[in-house]
Amino acid sequence: MSVIEYYRPSAGDVESLFKLEKLCFPSPWDKEEIKALVQSEPLLYTLGAFDKGKAVGYISGTISKKGTLHIISLCVHPDYRRRGIAVSLCSHTVHWGRHMDACKVVLEVREENSAARQLYRGLSFSEKGILQNFYGENSHGVLLEKTVEPFGHSLNTSLFLYNRLKTTPRIGVILGSGLGWVTQPFGSGQSIPFSEIPGMAGEAVEGHSLTLQTSENGEIVFVMGRRHLYQGYSGREIALLPSALAALGVGTWVLTSSAGAVDTSYKVGDAMVFTDHINFSGCIPDLPGHCIAGDVYSDSLQDVAKRCMTGSHTGVFACVSGPAYETAAEVELIRNCGASAVSMSTVQEALALRSLGCRVLAMALITNATDSGDSVCHDEVLSAQETVRAKQEGSLVRLLEGLLK
Numbered sequence: 001m002s003v004i005e006y007y008r009p010s011a012g013d014v015e016s017l018f019k020l021e022k023l024c025f026p027s028p029w030d031k032e033e034i035k036a037l038v039q040s041e042p043l044l045y046t047l048g049a050f051d052k053g054k055a056v057g058y059i060s061g062t063i064s065k066k067g068t069l070h071i072i073s074l075c076v077h078p079d080y081r082r083r084g085i086a087v088s089l090c091s092h093t094v095h096w097g098r099h100m101d102a103c104k105v106v107l108e109v110r111e112e113n114s115a116a117r118q119l120y121r122g123l124s125f126s127e128k129g130i131l132q133n134f135y136g137e138n139s140h141g142v143l144l145e146k147t148v149e150p151f152g153h154s155l156n157t158s159l160f161l162y163n164r165l166k167t168t169p170r171i172g173v174i175l176g177s178g179l180g181w182v183t184q185p186f187g188s189g190q191s192i193p194f195s196e197i198p199g200m201a202g203e204a205v206e207g208h209s210l211t212l213q214t215s216e217n218g219e220i221v222f223v224m225g226r227r228h229l230y231q232g233y234s235g236r237e238i239a240l241l242p243s244a245l246a247a248l249g250v251g252t253w254v255l256t257s258s259a260g261a262v263d264t265s266y267k268v269g270d271a272m273v274f275t276d277h278i279n280f281s282g283c284i285p286d287l288p289g290h291c292i293a294g295d296v297y298s299d300s301l302q303d304v305a306k307r308c309m310t311g312s313h314t315g316v317f318a319c320v321s322g323p324a325y326e327t328a329a330e331v332e333l334i335r336n337c338g339a340s341a342v343s344m345s346t347v348q349e350a351l352a353l354r355s356l357g358c359r360v361l362a363m364a365l366i367t368n369a370t371d372s373g374d375s376v377c378h379d380e381v382l383s384a385q386e387t388v389r390a391k392q393e394g395s396l397v398r399l400l401e402g403l404l405k
Helices: 011-024 031-037 085-099 114-122 155-165 180-186 240-248 299-308 328-336 347-355 378-383 385-404
Strands: 005-007 044-051 054-065 068-076 104-110 126-131 141-147 171-175 191-193 211-214 220-224 252-261 271-279 313-319 339-343 359-369
Touching: 005 085, 011 031, 011 044, 011 054, 011 068, 044 085, 054 085, 068 085, 085 240, 104 114, 114 126, 114 141, 155 240, 171 180, 171 240, 171 385, 180 220, 180 385, 220 240, 240 347, 252 347, 252 385, 271 299, 271 339, 271 347, 271 385, 299 359, 299 385, 313 347, 328 339, 339 359, 347 359, 359 385
Parallel strands: 068 104, 171 220, 171 252, 252 359, 271 313, 313 339
Antiparallel strands: 005 044, 044 054, 054 068, 104 141, 126 141, 191 211, 211 220, 252 339, 271 359
């Protein structure tokens, strides 16, 4: 059975979505209407399910009025039904709605569509009444709704960013300790201090400038700095800024972390692309009602990284709580658990972004090759940036340029 990948569709997916629309509905929307669904608007969310680039399902929802998420379309290719695709699409969309302060979810379905009505009842929707002639003369609909608890933290942040950025970047990049140099080859567009962004005031860890910056062409947004569990932030607070950008439609993400090597073959300046992670921190952000384990890091983005970052490693990443660096015994334990690199961040952001339907690529940039018994401090991590930059700057530029194609 093929692996289904969920992500926010772009203009290049319109034709595939339109074919699916015509296959699934007796009165399909036209191509221009489908094109409108994939536009980046602050109160509109569209998520697709894809099999090797072919659309096999999609959902669209909008905040139709304050506090209400209206699911306006959901379909799954007949050959892919009963595989949990509709449930996953609904779960992601309701999760997005809760980020946008929705306390109620509503939708309509054809009265004769018993399979869909059963699906929605299984997702805790209640049928509220018949909509006479909703789909045309003598073609009635059923109104369904459910109540949800809003997260109450992303909407103001998202709307602020939408008004400041004017256009939605295609790619988001989170930069770890001392990695601000990654922005330089892409020029400088807008720059917004975290202190001006609703919900983002706070002190910086050394090596984090706490600035949101766009590339000169506006297609990349760099999150220059992050929050950590050891600073007292919850998973929700750690993921607030990337989640707000994801809610606006920034659908592809590259997460970087200055990390310690657990694999003894890794050297300072090496890069390791995550294939999976172990979350030793115990800290997670808000997650949707269905499991996303095993589906956090995009296979297709990993393929792009392999082409653009020659010589990079792949492996499992370990997230620890910090702020103390790992003891020799802890390094040995982490190694025995199968991880190859370790740091105090990244996993919470990856989980939050994936739960909003983003494609996520994450990488550890090795700043200290710690073997059992060695010691390390934050100054060493920052001083290693010259080596990291010399070895990885060209590869990172190729990677981001490759993702923009």
